[in-house]
Amino acid sequence: MSTVTSRTFQDIRRALLAHEELALIDVREEDPFAQAHPLFAANIALSKLELEIYARVPRRDTAITLYDDGEGLAAQAAQRLLALGYSDVALLQDGLAGWRAAGGELFRDVNVPSKAFGELVESVRHTPSLAAEQVQALLDDKADVVVLDARRFDEYQTMSIPGGISVPGAELVLRVAELAPNPATQVIVNCAGRTRSIIGTQSLVNAGIPNPVAALRNGTIGWTLAGQQLAHGQERRFTEVSDNNRAAATERARKVADKAGVLRLDRAGLQGWQAEASRTSYLFDVRTPEEYAKGHVPGSRSVPGGQLVQETDHVASVRGARIVLIDDDGVRANMSASWLAQMGWQVAVLDGLTAADFSEAGEWNAPLPALAQVTEIGVEQLQGWLEAPGTVVLDFTASANYVKRHIPGAHWAIRAQLPQVLERLPVAERYVLTCGSSLLARFAAVDLQALTQTPVFLLAGGTASWITAGKPLESGETHLAVPRTDRYRRPYEGTDNPREAMQGYLDWEFGLIAQLERDGTHGFRVLI
CATH class of the missing domain: 3.40.250.10 (Rhodanese-like domain)
Incomplete structure (x- = not known):
């Protein structure tokens, strides 16, 4: 069994400057992550680790460094990653406080490298x-x-x-x-x-x-x-797009990509990259999700190009990895790749594809570890249980989804905070867990059963099945077992943000260049 070591701020900085592959992962929820984190930290909350880690850090011997801000989450995440088959797992020495004490620059907000x-x-x-x-x-x-x-x-x-x-x-x-x-x-x-x-x-x-x-x-x-x-x-x-306009756009995009140093791969070249066990190679289809669903290259992930450039850290969480982009027109992949190259990524466009290569239909499904067996119940049984006292429903969906609609009386919870959640719940004869689909709730059920002798059940099909059955729903922050820290409130989202918050966000963006200079690890180069 591999052991968990530690890495220092200096270790991470050296690896970044040497363009080595590394995954620096903040395992807190998104809101605390957004308050302060290193430039190239990727946020993969402990609550959702199993749902995201295989896609975002696909190579099991990647050098992973985990941190939190003293909450004890990183140590839990390390053991979980070892159990999932990762072999090079370390904790950041003294966590976020250690980074700060060593003089490391800290950034606010999300998707900071792109911004x-x-x-x-x-x-x-x-x-x-x-x-x-x-x-x-x-x-x-x-x-x-x-x-x-x-x-x-x-x-x-x-x-x-x-x-x-x-x-x-x-x-x-x-x-x-x-x-x-x-x-x-x-x-x-x-x-x-x-x-x-x-x-x-x-x-x-x-x-x-x-x-x-x-x-x-x-x-x-x-x-x-x-x-x-x-x-x-x-x-x-x-x-x-007309054929003439498409051809003109393809020519323009290829010139930009070539100027940026974007690499070219054919199918054989892609197989060669993917066969290199010591390197991580992401394969992203940058067309629209609708086009991807109609037909895509097997093994590719749907990541529309604009969002990929905006949120690179959210899908390519291994800094120093290689990225291969796919489209069927020679425009979107080349333009997206031109930006990734300027952001310091080794990026290639997959050329020479034919319609036959887009042979797989359907949505992208994240790779997951084996799912635990949990006792499931149906919608009718849950409704019957709720007609009498004793059943406590826990909902692990995103808090925004919970506020929009949830099973009446359900308590909203964060999986990584189950000990705190239990302290705030009424006495239960049984717990029933749900989320949108019950996928995250299934992992939470295993955690909860380890903390209590009370029987734990899973709602089959999640809240979606409750909604489909036409059962009653509730909205609002009716039963929050813990604060809504799962998502950072973006000052640029929605229509009800205070003017001060919006202006403050703009002021923050204007200051990012100075922060980049102080940090000194970004490796960005802008085409002239």
Whole structure:
């Protein structure tokens, strides 16, 4: 059995500067992670470790270093990883406090490498931008202008610029000629804050499109701070691409990728990379999820390119690993790869694919360890139990899902905090555990049974089965067993954030370049 060692701040820094593979994992929940963490730390909460680790750290002998901030979670995670077959597991010496004491730079928020890189891109390239007031004036004057929203479609639907069209980041170079066929049309790219509008705008500039292009300065935050109204529930989406426009976009994207030093692989080359036992190679399909579901290369994971550049740490959690990108048009993979290369990744595009290579249909399913056997009950049995006292339902879904709707009387809980949860629950004759599908609840059931003599059951099919059966639902923060620390409240999300929080977020983004300089490990290089 492998043992757990320790690594110091200096060990991690040396490995980063040497471009060695490493996974520095913060096992706290997302909110405390977002308050302070090292630049290249990946957040994989202890609560969801089994659900995420095999996909995010696929090679079992990767050098993994775990940390928390004194909560004792990292030591638990280390034992869990050893049981899952990982062999090189260490704890960060003295945890987050040790990093801080050694002079290590600490960053706030989430997806910080991508956001800091975006600020660096704007600083180096002087990415063109327009203030919210200027864009509003263009719209009011009915100028020849098109606004393209580079976020995910669900984010766009929540709040967007009136008249804006949803074109997630990696789609911009492929789709822009259809949406702005007149080269005189002013193209404006927006997101909620800064990063995706900067990267999206600079993508169009790098690709050499003929239109004038600018980022909406500070995104929907800037729009709101200017006192201008956002739209909600818009449904404008990009259109199909003509053969001529696709060919032109492919040529533009390939030139950008070549300039960035993106590597090329064919199927044999990919097999060679994947056969190297000492290296991690991620295989991502950067098309839309709908295209992936219709047909994809076996073994690839669906990660739309715009989100991949925005959230690289969330899917490629081994810094120093290799990334291989797939599309079927030569545009989205090359543009996404051009950014990853500038962010210090060794990245290749898989060339020479034919329709026959996209032979597997369906959604991507994360690789999981063996699932424990837990006694399951159905919806009708749970409803019958709830008609009398003694049954306590625990819901391990994301807190936002719980607040939206849950089984009446269910207590919301975080798996990694079960000892604290038990102290806050009423006396139970039995516990019934659920989440959206009951997958996470199944792992929690094993943990809970080790802590109590009370019988533990699993709701088959999770809360989804309860909803499908048309059973009653409850909403709101009705029974929170622990605080909602599972997700960091992003100042750029939603429509009810205080103005001070939005301005504070912008000020924080402006300061990221100075933090990068102090940290000194980023390895970013911006194409000139």
